[in-house]
Amino acid sequence: MQNPLPLVIIGTGLAGYTLAKEFRKLNAERPLILITQDDGRFYTKPQLSESLSKDKTADDLARFDAEQMQAQLNADIYTHTKVHRIDPETQCLHLDDVTLAYGDLVLATGARPNTLEVPPEVSDAVFYLNNLSDYERLQKALQPNTRVAIIGAGLIGCELANDFANQGIQPLVISNRPTPMDGLLPEPFGHGLQTALEALGVCFHFNTLVQTLQTSSTGILLSLSDNRQLEVDRVLIAIGLAPNTDLAHQAGLEIGQGIQTDCLLRSSQPHIYALGDCAEIEGQNRMYLAPIIACAKALAKTLNGTPTPVEFPIMPVTIKTPAYPIAYLQPENPDSPAEHNWQLTQDEDGIQALCYDAETNLIGYVLSGQHAAKKRQFNALIQA
C-alpha cells in the first residue's frame, strides 16, 4: 500500500530537484514537498565556474523559479524556509510556525564553503561561490578593472581563476600549498595548469597564508605570511566545502564525512535518506555531479517501493579550465593503491597518466591539455 504521508525533500539544489523529478517519473500521486532556505531557483552548479566570462547573470543561469518547479513537479515548495529540527521518533519536521509530518524524508542539504574569519569592515568585499545567490552577489560586484584575489588553488579556485582571466580580470591566487590541485592531482598536472594560467596573467602565491585582511583607502590589503602585502578590491575564498550535517546530527543520525548511508541511501534512522554533497554513501563523500544523478535514479525507485542499491558507473571528472583541460578518473577500489601502476608520459600536448591494476587492466587516468580529449577512448577501455 502506498504511504499516504508525503515524501519530503530538504534542499532544492541539483540533488533535491533531480530526485524529485526522478520520483515523479515513477509516481504521480504521492504528495511531494520540497523545503529550501533559498529562493528555490533551479540552476546547475557546474555552470557557476564558467559563466562570469560569458557575461551571464544569475537570472540567465536560473532555468526555472520555484513556482515553475512546483508546477512541473506537482509539489509544494517551501522557499526561504528553515527546518529547525527533525524528530525521527514522531516523523515530524519543525519549521518556523508549523510542524510537518513526513512519510519519508530525504536530506539533500549539500555543503557549505569553509570560511575564513575576517573583520566586519572587510566582509562586503569577501565572496564565496557555492550557489546561485553567491554567483549573483559576485557577478554584481565585478567591473572590468576590479582587482581580485582568490584564496585557494584547488578545483574551484583554479576554475574561477581561468574564468576571471577569460573575462579580462587577472586574479592573484593565494595558496598554502606548493602547487595548484595539491593532493587532488599528481604534481606535474598542477604544474601544467599553473603554467597555462600564468600565461593568461594569473599570478600565484604558493606556500603562504593570508594573515590579515584590512581596508585601506584604495581597497583591501592582504598581509601574507611570506611578508608580502597585496592590495585588491575583492577577495574570493575557495578553500573547500563542508557537508551540511547539522540537522542530521541534531536528529541523532550517524555522521562521518557526511550523513552516513548504506547503498540504498538509508541513513541510520528509518525513513530518512540522504544524497548529494551532504552524504557519505558506503563510506565515501562524493562532491561531484555524476554520483548525484546515479543516486537520484536509484533512490527514486527505492522510495517508490522497489529497493534499488545505487550502482555507480564510471564517473570521469572534467576540470573546467579551458586554458589547460584536465580529465580524470580515479580508480574504483582505493583499498589496494600499492598494486596500482601509474604510467606517465609528458609531451608538448600535455600529460597522460594511466593507472593499471595488478592484472594490467586500465582502471583510471589523469589526462591534460590535448590528451584530455582521449578520455573517451579510455572510458571505453575501462568499461569493457
Added chain:
Amino acid sequence: MKKWQCIVCGFIYDEAEGWPEDGIPAGTPWAEVPDDWECPDCGVGKDDFEMMEID
C-alpha cells in the same frame, strides 16, 4: 548538422559525430537518438539537453 549541449554538465552531442559507443551512428539527428539515452558524462536524460548555437 547541429550540436546539443547537456545543460547539467556541458557535454556536447554533435549530430555529425553521433555516439557510436552507444550504437548511435555519425549523422544521427538529435530527434532520432533513443529517448532513454543518457548523457555519457553525467547520466541525465535527453530532456536535460538543449539546442546550442553552432559557432
